[in-house]
Amino acid sequence: MELWYTEDQNNILRFSYRVNQSLHVEKTPFQHLAVLDTVGFGRMLVLDGIVQTTVWDEFIYHEMIAHVPLNTHPNPKKVLIIGGGDGGTAREVVRHPRVEKAVMVEIDERVVAAAREYLPELSVELDNPKLDLRFTDGIKHVAASRNEYDVVIIDSTDPVGPAVGLFSREFYSQVYQALKEDGLFVAQTESPLFNTDVLARICKDVGAIFPVVRTYLACVPSYPGGLWSFTLGSKKYDPLEVKPEIIPALGYRYYNLQVHRAAFALPQFLKEALGQG
Amino acid sequence: MELWYTEDQNNILRFSYRVNQSLHVEKTPFQHLAVLDTVGFGRMLVLDGIVQTTVWDEFIYHEMIAHVPLNTHPNPKKVLIIGGGDGGTAREVVRHPRVEKAVMVEIDERVVAAAREYLPELSVELDNPKLDLRFTDGIKHVAASRNEYDVVIIDSTDPVGPAVGLFSREFYSQVYQALKEDGLFVAQTESPLFNTDVLARICKDVGAIFPVVRTYLACVPSYPGGLWSFTLGSKKYDPLEVKPEIIPALGYRYYNLQVHRAAFALPQFLKEALGQG
Structure with missing residues (x-):
């Protein structure tokens, strides 16, 4: 089984990252928050469906x-x-x-x-x-x-x-x-x-x-x-x-x-x- | 129906482009060649599954x-x-x-x-x-x-x-x-x-x-x-x-x-x- 996370840009462009596992998902009082462990870019912070940062870059x-x-x-x-x-x-x-x-x-x-x-x-x-x-x-x-x-x-x-x-x-x-x-x-x-x-x-x-x-x-x-x-x-x-x-x-x-x-x-x-x- | 073209990078990262239509696909003596009309980036040349250029950028x-x-x-x-x-x-x-x-x-x-x-x-x-x-x-x-x-x-x-x-x-x-x-x-x-x-x-x-x-x-x-x-x-x-x-x-x-x-x-x-x- 392969796990992928996909960020959608206005339904015209999508970036998909292969994921080892989802480490954390929650709805905070301000936004949706996720931390994913990706195969290519290490751990990744995602807020409201937008990649904020990866350990790699x-x-x-x-x-x-x-x-x-x-x-x-x-x-x-x-x-x-x-x-x-x-x-x-x-x-x-x-x-x-x-x-x-x-x-x-x-x-x-x-x-x-x-x-x-x-x-x-x-x-x-x-x-x-x-x-x-x-x-x-x-x-x-x-x-x-x-x-x-x-x-x-x-x-x-x-x-x-x-x-x-x-x-x-x-x-x-x-x-x-x-x-x-x-x-x-x-x-x-x-x-x-x-x-x-x-x-x-x-x-x-x-x-x-x-x-x-x-x-x-x-x-x-x-x-x-x-x-x-x-x-x-x-x-x-x-x-x-x-x-x-x-x-x-x-x-x-x-x-x-x-x-x-x-x-x-x-x-x-x-x-x-x-x-x- | 939505058409998407996906470029895969070593099965760790994928870029997907929404496509209006595939304009041309052929196997040349040297490589696989495609021209796609994308929604976000205009026409796109793809060789052997790799995006070469888009009219947009x-x-x-x-x-x-x-x-x-x-x-x-x-x-x-x-x-x-x-x-x-x-x-x-x-x-x-x-x-x-x-x-x-x-x-x-x-x-x-x-x-x-x-x-x-x-x-x-x-x-x-x-x-x-x-x-x-x-x-x-x-x-x-x-x-x-x-x-x-x-x-x-x-x-x-x-x-x-x-x-x-x-x-x-x-x-x-x-x-x-x-x-x-x-x-x-x-x-x-x-x-x-x-x-x-x-x-x-x-x-x-x-x-x-x-x-x-x-x-x-x-x-x-x-x-x-x-x-x-x-x-x-x-x-x-x-x-x-x-x-x-x-x-x-x-x-x-x-x-x-x-x-x-x-x-x-x-x-x-x-x-x-x-x-x-």
Whole structure:
């Protein structure tokens, strides 16, 4: 008997992963949660039927969402992570030597519980003394913060379900206020190929609030089409002017100085869609 | 009734595309050939059960395999294309203003016939007067050529079946001899994530023959994992030293100067696998 898990993309494309066994399935107060042990990609976290991460390729997404903003800011002492319940982003943030404190705000405690039990490679630093883990609404936390964070990382699910408010212009304004005067934030902003309009709208919204707005890309095999976008809004520092001497040697698997710079080179169709053509 | 086409990857991963209709299926003397009309990606060419290209995303692969080498060479007058039966690479090559003649050597005439009939967006330039289209074995053609080409582009299928000889060290030596004294070549060299060993072996082989060897990447959604590699071997010109002023304005959809440079930034795991870490 073979077990397969299939992710459906709008009934036009499906990704199927052969599964050794289903380790955990539950309906949380916020979403459907599953952890599968796949043959090709190790353990996999699935929320509302969408693959969030796999042990095999998670390093790409987590290094790129964490180290690009952390190394853009010369002194990212205090960091806020919104979402990121699997722990992968927190793991990358707390190992950065200039981070003194990271607050992680995850709305769904059950995701963290599942990660602690089934995804030790990702959740390994969730008890790190630098990390303050809170289970509450990231939007409310941000709205209650003023001039507090050097870096905010929005590691959310897609803009449907619990994460939809994290993609709004109003939320980006609240993030602006939560940041210190030289702060910056980054958010995962979907596929530049399948969700070009979403990305273009986000860039416009962020650009209306932050003086510096930059989109960068990485190829994440377990996301549809591979190509994935992140959008960075900054009050002062430009990620294109990253200083090589401040990048700590952390044994990265994907990230390095060249990758940091190259990630901001956008394909021509995307430059044009974002009004940079 | 819904029709789906499924590509299987070693029985651990499957990509399924919803299909409006199957336009053409045949067994050629060299391989199994199908053209499908998909719902999400337009028409799709499938050889031996592997998706080769789709009308939706072919511009990424074809621009990157053609314009990176063509714009690395200051005067790519005479170009050889090995394979590329769908016509996409030839289309990009002949529209480059400094290309005077392109010889395209495709082993399987039936692929070209199918592309002419079903993939007009790709085959549109196959009757261009700059193009000399021959149906023969690329290995034999290269072995019979001496000091003849400025640029050789190896646009092959995977290193199984008819293309296997195009991935051998012996073949790269023959390509060296077929090139002029300042010539260069590029080949598609598989997934850096799934076929890291193949890529590392190719780089080593090319590096033993050519003074300049560089690997570059692009994200091709219809290839497994998205991330895809190309390897460039050059007798003289270094693609990292591309001169902005020689890049013709061709209305690219993916390629531009920044993308050209950024494509050579390799993720850390790949630098290490290629001995560049």
